[in-house]
Amino acid sequence: MSRKLLLEKEHVENIRLYDVYRREGGYRSVEKALKSMSPETIVEEVKKSGLRGRGGAGFPAGLKWSFIAKPEGVPRHLVVNADESEPGTFKDRYLMEFIPHILIEGMIVTSFALGSNVSYIYIRGEYAWIVDILQQAIQEAKNNGFLGKNILGTGFDCEIYVHRGAGAYICGEETALIESLEGKRGNPRIKPPFPAIEGVWKRPTVVNNVETIAALVPIINDGGDEYAKIGIGKSTGTKLISACGNINKPGVYEIDMTISVEEFIYSDEWCGGIKNGKKLKACIPGGSSVPILPANLLLTTAKGEKRLMNYESLADGGFATGSMMGSGGFIVLDEDQCIVRNTYSLARFYRHESCGQCSPCREGTGWMEKILLNIENGKGKISDIDLLWDIQRKIEGNTICPLGDAAAWPVAAAIRHFREEFEWHVNNPIECLTRNFGVGHYADPIHIPELV
Amino acid sequence: MSVLFSKNSLDKVAEIISRYPEGKQKSALLPVLHMAQDEFGGWLDVPVMDYVATLLNIEPIEVYEVASFYSMYNLKPVGKYMFEVCHTGPCMVSGSDSIIDYIKQKLNIGVGETTTDGMFTLKTVECLGACGYAPMMQLGKHYREHLTKAKVDSIIEECRAKAN
Numbered sequence: 001m002s003r004k005l006l007l008e009k010e011h012v013e014n015i016r017l018y019d020v021y022r023r024e025g026g027y028r029s030v031e032k033a034l035k036s037m038s039p040e041t042i043v044e045e046v047k048k049s050g051l052r053g054r055g056g057a058g059f060p061a062g063l064k065w066s067f068i069a070k071p072e073g074v075p076r077h078l079v080v081n082a083d084e085s086e087p088g089t090f091k092d093r094y095l096m097e098f099i100p101h102i103l104i105e106g107m108i109v110t111s112f113a114l115g116s117n118v119s120y121i122y123i124r125g126e127y128a129w130i131v132d133i134l135q136q137a138i139q140e141a142k143n144n145g146f147l148g149k150n151i152l153g154t155g156f157d158c159e160i161y162v163h164r165g166a167g168a169y170i171c172g173e174e175t176a177l178i179e180s181l182e183g184k185r186g187n188p189r190i191k192p193p194f195p196a197i198e199g200v201w202k203r204p205t206v207v208n209n210v211e212t213i214a215a216l217v218p219i220i221n222d223g224g225d226e227y228a229k230i231g232i233g234k235s236t237g238t239k240l241i242s243a244c245g246n247i248n249k250p251g252v253y254e255i256d257m258t259i260s261v262e263e264f265i266y267s268d269e270w271c272g273g274i275k276n277g278k279k280l281k282a283c284i285p286g287g288s289s290v291p292i293l294p295a296n297l298l299l300t301t302a303k304g305e306k307r308l309m310n311y312e313s314l315a316d317g318g319f320a321t322g323s324m325m326g327s328g329g330f331i332v333l334d335e336d337q338c339i340v341r342n343t344y345s346l347a348r349f350y351r352h353e354s355c356g357q358c359s360p361c362r363e364g365t366g367w368m369e370k371i372l373l374n375i376e377n378g379k380g381k382i383s384d385i386d387l388l389w390d391i392q393r394k395i396e397g398n399t400i401c402p403l404g405d406a407a408a409w410p411v412a413a414a415i416r417h418f419r420e421e422f423e424w425h426v427n428n429p430i431e432c433l434t435r436n437f438g439v440g441h442y443a444d445p446i447h448i449p450e451l452v
Numbered sequence: 453m454s455v456l457f458s459k460n461s462l463d464k465v466a467e468i469i470s471r472y473p474e475g476k477q478k479s480a481l482l483p484v485l486h487m488a489q490d491e492f493g494g495w496l497d498v499p500v501m502d503y504v505a506t507l508l509n510i511e512p513i514e515v516y517e518v519a520s521f522y523s524m525y526n527l528k529p530v531g532k533y534m535f536e537v538c539h540t541g542p543c544m545v546s547g548s549d550s551i552i553d554y555i556k557q558k559l560n561i562g563v564g565e566t567t568t569d570g571m572f573t574l575k576t577v578e579c580l581g582a583c584g585y586a587p588m589m590q591l592g593k594h595y596r597e598h599l600t601k602a603k604v605d606s607i608i609e610e611c612r613a614k615a616n
C-alpha cells in the first residue's frame with residue numbers, strides 16, 4: 001500500500017462537509033501556521049519538503065514563493081490554478097469535488113505565508129458544479145472563523161473567491177490565466193516580468209496548482225523533513241496520478257513515487273492491467289504534452305533499469321528514450337490503438353487551443369493537424385513525415401509560451417518511436433482505413449507481471 | 453425579449469464585482485457573461501454583450517473579443533439541450549467516435565447542428581477533464597460519463613420528458 005497524504009480520508013463518508021473534515025483533523029495546519037509560525041518559517045518548511053509544483057513543470061514551490069516581490073503598500077495575491085485542461089488530467093477535479101476543504105486549508109496557510117489577503121481559485125468553466133462545492137466549503141470555513149477578518153484572533157485577514165473560466169486550455173498557462181482573471185482573452189504575456197513581480201493587476205502574484213497547495217496541509221502538520229522522507233531523490237512526497245485509456249481501473253491514485261511503472265499498470269491496487277487482456281502498446285505518462293513512449297521504453301529505461309513513477313525516472317534518457325512526469329495524466333494505449341490517429345487527435349487539440357499570438361504556433365499547429373489527418377486517411381506521402389518533423393522543430397522554442405512546445409513534443413515523439421507505423425500508413429493507404437498497424441517491435445508482446 | 457437582468461441578478465453582478473479590487477470591475481466579465489448566457493436564451497446576442505459592457509462600464513469591443521475567444525460562450529443560438537461530446541485522444545481511445553456516430557444517427561444531425569425542433573445541438577469538444585470516465589459529454593452544468601448507446605438513448609428520453 002502506498003502512503004496517502006491527500007486522499008487518506010477519501011472514503012470517509014461526507015468528508016466534503018466541514019464538520020466531518022474538521023472532526024477528522026482538518027484545519028490543524030491553519031491553527032499551527034497562523035499561531036506558531038511566521039511566513040518565513042512556512043516558506044522554509046516548504047523548501048525543506050522538496051515539494052515541486054504539481055501543475056506540470058515541477059518547479060520547487062518554496063523557491064518560487066521566495067521570489068515574490070514585497071513592495072510597500074502593494075497587495076499580493078495567491079491564485080490557485082484549477083484550470084486543469086491538459087488531456088489525461090483529472091486529478092484536481094477529484095480533489096476539489098470530494099475533499100474541497102483540503103484545498104481551502106492549504107490556501108489559507110499559503111495566503112498567510114505570501115501575505116495575500118484576497119486569494120482566488122481560477123477554475124475551468126466546465127467544472128460548473130465544482131464551483132458550487134468550493135463556494136460551500138469557503139462559506140463553511142468562513143462560518144467557522146477560518147476565513148474572513150482576524151482569523152483565529154491572529155489579526156490575519158483572508159478572503160477566497162472562485163473565478164470561473166469559460167473554456168480555453170491556454171488559460172492554464174499562468175500568465176494567460178492572469179489575463180483571464182483580469183477579464184481579457186487568454187493571451188499569454190511575455191516574461192519577464194514574472195508574475196511574482198508583476199502579476200494580476202500588476203501586483204505580485206503566485207500561481208500554483210491545486211495539488212501543490214493541498215500538499216501544504218501534510219507539510220505543515222508533519223513538517224517539511226517528514227514529507228521529504230517519502231519518495232526518492234528530488235521526487236519527494238506523494239503525487240496524484242489520473243490514469244485513463246485502455247486499462248481495467250481508470251481513476252485517480254495517490255502514489256509515493258517509489259513504485260515502478262510496471263506495478264502501477266499491472267497491479268490491482270492501481271490500473272489493474274490492460275483491458276480485455278490486450279497487450280500494452282504505448283503510454284503518455286504525464287498528460288498529452290509529454291512524449292509518448294512505446295511499451296518497452298516505458299517499462300524499462302534505455303539503461304535496462306525498471307522505470308519508476310517519479311520525476312527523474314520518467315525523464316531518464318531525455319526525449320530520446322524518456323518522457324516526463326508532467327501533470328500526472330497517465331494515458332495508456334493498447335494494441336488496437338493507432339498512433340497516427342492518436343497523434344492527429346492531439347494535434348487537433350493544440351491547433352484548437354493555440355491563442356494565435358505567435359505565428360509558429362498558430363500556423364504550425366494547423367499544418368501538423370492537416371498533414372496528420374491526410375496520413376491517417378491514407379492520403380499521405382513519405383515526405384510528409386519529414387515535413388512534420390521539420391514543422392515541430394520550427395515551433396519548439398520559438399514561441400511566447402510553452403504551448404508551442406507542448407504541441408511539438410507529442411508529434412516529435414510519435415515519429416521518433418513509431419516512424420514505422422507512419423510509413424505503413426503511407427504505404428498501405430487502403431488497408432490503413434480498415435485496420436490498425438498493431439503492436440510492432442516496440443511493444444511488450446508477452447508481459448509477465450512479477451509482482452501481481 | 454428585453455435585455456435586462458432581474459433585480460436578483462443585478463445584486464449578484466454587484467457581489468461579483470466586489471470580489472475584485474476597486475476599478476478592476478472588468479475582471480467580472482467572464483462570470484457575468486456566464487450569467488447573461490444562462491439568463492438570455494443560452495447564447496450571447498450583440499445586444500446582450502452591449503448590455504454587459506454597460507454594466508461593467510467597459511467598451512463593447514472588450515466584451516466581443518472575450519466572448520469570441522472562449523469556447524463556452526455561444527455566439528449563435530443553440531438547442532435547448534446541448535450534447536458536448538469530448539473527442540480528444542484519451543476519450544477517442546476509449547470509444548468516443550462510436551458514441552458521436554450514434555448520436556448523429558439517432559438525432560439525424562451532424563456535428564455543430566441543431567435538430568429542427570430546436571431541442572438538441574451536437575457539439576464535439578476538447579478534453580473536459582473526465583478522461584478516466586470516458587466516453588463522456590457535458591450536458592448543461594453536469595457531466596454524463598461512461599456513455600453507452602443505451603445511456604445515450606435514456607439521456608435523450610430524459611431531455612424530451614423534461615421539455616414537455
Ligand SMILES: Cc1cc2nc3c(=O)[nH]c(=O)nc-3n(C[C@H](O)[C@H](O)[C@H](O)COP(=O)(O)O)c2cc1C
Nearest residue numbers: 053054055081083084085172173174208209212402
Ligand atoms: C499551455 C499550458 C497549460 C497549462 N495548464 C495548466 C493547468 O491546467 N493547471 C496547472 O496547474 N498548470 C498548468 N500549466 C502550468 C502553469 O503555467 C504553471 O506553471 C503552474 O500553474 C504553476 O503551478 P505549480 O508550480 O504548482 O505547478 C500550464 C502551462 C501551459 C504552458
Ligand code: SF4
Nearest residue numbers: 355357358361399401
Ligand atoms: S505559443 Fe501558441 S498559445 Fe502560446 S502565446 Fe504563442 S500562439 Fe499563444
Ligand code: FES
Nearest residue numbers: 538543580582583
Ligand atoms: S479526453 Fe475526453 S475528457 Fe479528457
